[in-house]
Amino acid sequence: MTSTRRQALLAITSLPALAVTAAGAGAASSTEAPAKGGDPLPSWNDGQAKRAIVAFVEKVTKTGSPDFVPVPERIATFDNDGTLWAEQPLYFQLFFVLDRIKALAPQHPEWKDKEPFASVLKGDVKAALAGGEHGVVEMLVATHTGITTEEFTAVVKAWLASAKHPKTGMPYTGMVYQPMLEVLAYLRANGFKTFIVSGGGIEFIRGFAEQAYGIPPEQVVGSSVKTTFEVRGGTPVLVRAAALNFNDDHEGKPVGIHEHIGRRPVMAFGNSDGDLPMLQWTAAGPGARFCCYVHHTDAAREFEYDRQSSVGRLDKGLDEATAKGWTMASMKDDWKVVYPASTR
Amino acid sequence: MTSTRRQALLAITSLPALAVTAAGAGAASSTEAPAKGGDPLPSWNDGQAKRAIVAFVEKVTKTGSPDFVPVPERIATFDNDGTLWAEQPLYFQLFFVLDRIKALAPQHPEWKDKEPFASVLKGDVKAALAGGEHGVVEMLVATHTGITTEEFTAVVKAWLASAKHPKTGMPYTGMVYQPMLEVLAYLRANGFKTFIVSGGGIEFIRGFAEQAYGIPPEQVVGSSVKTTFEVRGGTPVLVRAAALNFNDDHEGKPVGIHEHIGRRPVMAFGNSDGDLPMLQWTAAGPGARFCCYVHHTDAAREFEYDRQSSVGRLDKGLDEATAKGWTMASMKDDWKVVYPASTR
Numbered sequence: 056m057t058s059t060r061r062q063a064l065l066a067i068t069s070l071p072a073l074a075v076t077a078a079g080a081g082a083a084s085s086t087e088a089p090a091k092g093g094d095p096l097p098s099w100n101d102g103q104a105k106r107a108i109v110a111f112v113e114k115v116t117k118t119g120s121p122d123f124v125p126v127p128e129r130i131a132t133f134d135n136d137g138t139l140w141a142e143q144p145l146y147f148q149l150f151f152v153l154d155r156i157k158a159l160a161p162q163h164p165e166w167k168d169k170e171p172f173a174s175v176l177k178g179d180v181k182a183a184l185a186g187g188e189h190g191v192v193e194m195l196v197a198t199h200t201g202i203t204t205e206e207f208t209a210v211v212k213a214w215l216a217s218a219k220h221p222k223t224g225m226p227y228t229g230m231v232y233q234p235m236l237e238v239l240a241y242l243r244a245n246g247f248k249t250f251i252v253s254g255g256g257i258e259f260i261r262g263f264a265e266q267a268y269g270i271p272p273e274q275v276v277g278s279s280v281k282t283t284f285e286v287r288g289g290t291p292v293l294v295r296a297a298a299l300n301f302n303d304d305h306e307g308k309p310v311g312i313h314e315h316i317g318r319r320p321v322m323a324f325g326n327s328d329g330d331l332p333m334l335q336w337t338a339a340g341p342g343a344r345f346c347c348y349v350h351h352t353d354a355a356r357e358f359e360y361d362r363q364s365s366v367g368r369l370d371k372g373l374d375e376a377t378a379k380g381w382t383m384a385s386m387k388d389d390w391k392v393v394y395p396a397s398t399r
Numbered sequence: 400m401t402s403t404r405r406q407a408l409l410a411i412t413s414l415p416a417l418a419v420t421a422a423g424a425g426a427a428s429s430t431e432a433p434a435k436g437g438d439p440l441p442s443w444n445d446g447q448a449k450r451a452i453v454a455f456v457e458k459v460t461k462t463g464s465p466d467f468v469p470v471p472e473r474i475a476t477f478d479n480d481g482t483l484w485a486e487q488p489l490y491f492q493l494f495f496v497l498d499r500i501k502a503l504a505p506q507h508p509e510w511k512d513k514e515p516f517a518s519v520l521k522g523d524v525k526a527a528l529a530g531g532e533h534g535v536v537e538m539l540v541a542t543h544t545g546i547t548t549e550e551f552t553a554v555v556k557a558w559l560a561s562a563k564h565p566k567t568g569m570p571y572t573g574m575v576y577q578p579m580l581e582v583l584a585y586l587r588a589n590g591f592k593t594f595i596v597s598g599g600g601i602e603f604i605r606g607f608a609e610q611a612y613g614i615p616p617e618q619v620v621g622s623s624v625k626t627t628f629e630v631r632g633g634t635p636v637l638v639r640a641a642a643l644n645f646n647d648d649h650e651g652k653p654v655g656i657h658e659h660i661g662r663r664p665v666m667a668f669g670n671s672d673g674d675l676p677m678l679q680w681t682a683a684g685p686g687a688r689f690c691c692y693v694h695h696t697d698a699a700r701e702f703e704y705d706r707q708s709s710v711g712r713l714d715k716g717l718d719e720a721t722a723k724g725w726t727m728a729s730m731k732d733d734w735k736v737v738y739p740a741s742t743r
Contacts, residue, residue: 204657248617261661265471272662273474273592273660273661273662274617275661279658283650284653284676284680286679290683291676291683293654300658306627309628310626313637315617316616316617317602317616317617317619318617332628332635336637339634339635
């Protein structure tokens with residue numbers, strides 16, 4: 056494999072994430088304010104963030120408002136990891152990689168003596184990741200490529216249906232953020248089309264986005280491997296190749312938005328420096344625009360991290376949000392609950 | 400420019416199109432049957448094609464039908480050139496290239512003595528295209544790249560607002576097919592999402608698809624150049640680079656559909672061999688599927704071509720459609736009119 060391919064594939068899971076953080080997950084809160092009649096965001100405290108979201112939606116949807124935005128232009132984009140669901144101590148797609156290696160091991164007896172697979176099979180994640188890029192790419196190729204798109208989707212869905220987060224014991228799709236589900240529903244009720252724009256793999260996210268978020272596959276933008284159309288035994292298939300097609304992170308996010316959506320978002324939500332170009336691109340549009348960072352401030356109910364985190368680092372973005380007056384949603388202060396009642 | 404880049408850029412306008420065909424455009428018909436009450440396809444004669452379209456839509460949308468398709472899965476894809484608007488004697492995007500060279504000439508005095516630009520400026524299209532690939536790539540680079548996405552879109556829209564087809568004298572957006580506009584509206588009224596999947600440039604098509612077809616930018620899939628995110632003088636921009644990002648033609652169509660839509664179409668419409676993999680991919684899905692070729696059989700009202708044409712060749716596809724029993728929509732026999740009343 057060439058160096059370019061290696062680098063490219065790594066992008067899909069963003070290597071910095073591989074330094075496992077020490078942050079643990081606190082017990083999920085069991086208190087939740089009942090939804091008030093007519094309150095579209097019942098899991099949000101009545102603070103600056105909630106008021107900013109509601110005020111913005113009201114001004115861009117009110118006919119005759121100087122900030123009115125026609126329905127077809129109501130595009131809202133959301134990062135996924137750390138913005139719509141949790142991302143600690145590793146991006147969930149990396150847990151999928153590790154579990155998948157265990158599942159595939161019987162077909163690969165040579166993995167017992169081959170790193171990083173051997174360490175994964177022994178349950179030593181730190182050692183598996185210690186080898187750095189080369190090993191991670193090998194794991195990605197082994198688990199994400201060489202199969203058809205339909206085979207991959209089936210594997211992702213089966214994993215999501217049974218896998219549990221190693222710290223919380225919750226299913227991964229149970230670790231979506233209830234307050235953000237309310238934002239998604241609130242925006243859609245106001246004529247917005249909601250899109251995911253993620254550095255994660257587009258097909259991995261499509262495996263659960265419709266059920267978890269109400270976001271259909273055609274509204275998911277993400278990183279992707281190259282696929283090729285082949286006719287196998289008379290049946291057309293799309294095969295996932297061991298080469299990156301697109302890295303939808305950092306400067307790639309506005310590019311991915313333009314390629315898939317073709318309009319500039321009116322609202323954008325992220326949580327890390329990887330989302331900064333998306334927020335900059337959104338903010339730079341004419342007329343009213345709304346940028347929001349979800350800030351991980353809640354060590355008790357979720358995780359607490361920003362400038363120093365290897366996963367979901369928020370450093371430059373924190374400075375720019377402050378300078379530009381973007382909305383900061385503090386998980387500790389603005390959210391009454393973190394996860395949905397069904398999984399808390 | 401490398402050979403790969405050259406080849407890649409060519410893909411956007413599909414070189415075979417460059418052999419100017421001799422087919423002329425007939426005068427547009429002035430007869431049109433009035434829309435009958437309740438007839439969703441009034442511009443279609445009551446033939447096999449119309450009946451097949453209606454029968455299919457009815458069976459997949461009827462609750463309780465064994466062929467019922469839930470609304471989120473009602474995806475219909477349409478080729479653009481030759482399926483939704485005309486494509487003779489050259490793809491319209493190539494007329495844009497030629498006109499654009501004339502518009503840019505004052506900034507390029509050197510073009511007077513440099514082929515293929517010199518021939519374009521003298522109005523000798525055949526000579527301009529005689530130089531083959533190298534010259535075409537030079538023209539594409541000069542007209543499609545090195546500018547921001549917003550600049551490019553503005554240029555496309557301005558051109559479409561004023562340019563006239565050299566044979567019919569009609570505006571290009573007036574050469575959309577009325578019977579296909581009715582199919583688009585009929586499908587949308589039945590819960591389908593309609594997508595364009597074109598070998599043409601995605602940004603070029605987005606310049607008119609919403610107005611002409613009611614298809615928003617996020618439902619256009621097409622060929623694209625690479626774009627890069629840059630901050631120029633404090634303002635974020637997306638710059639169109641002189642390198643192909645994706646060739647959305649032939650085997651690229653199922654790949655583009657998967658990347659952008661993430662679901663297999665239930666219905667697909669095309670007119671050429673370039674659409675064959677899209678139709679094969681559609682037909683191979685489980686459950687009811689509908690594939691249709693628009694057949695250019697009408698020399699008097701439009702153009703007549705199939706197996707021998709350098710633009711929009713339909714040869715292998717014609718054989719496969721016959722073998723598989725796909726629907727053939729003959730422009731001569733199935734369409735009461737070709738273009739909308741407003742432009743005939």
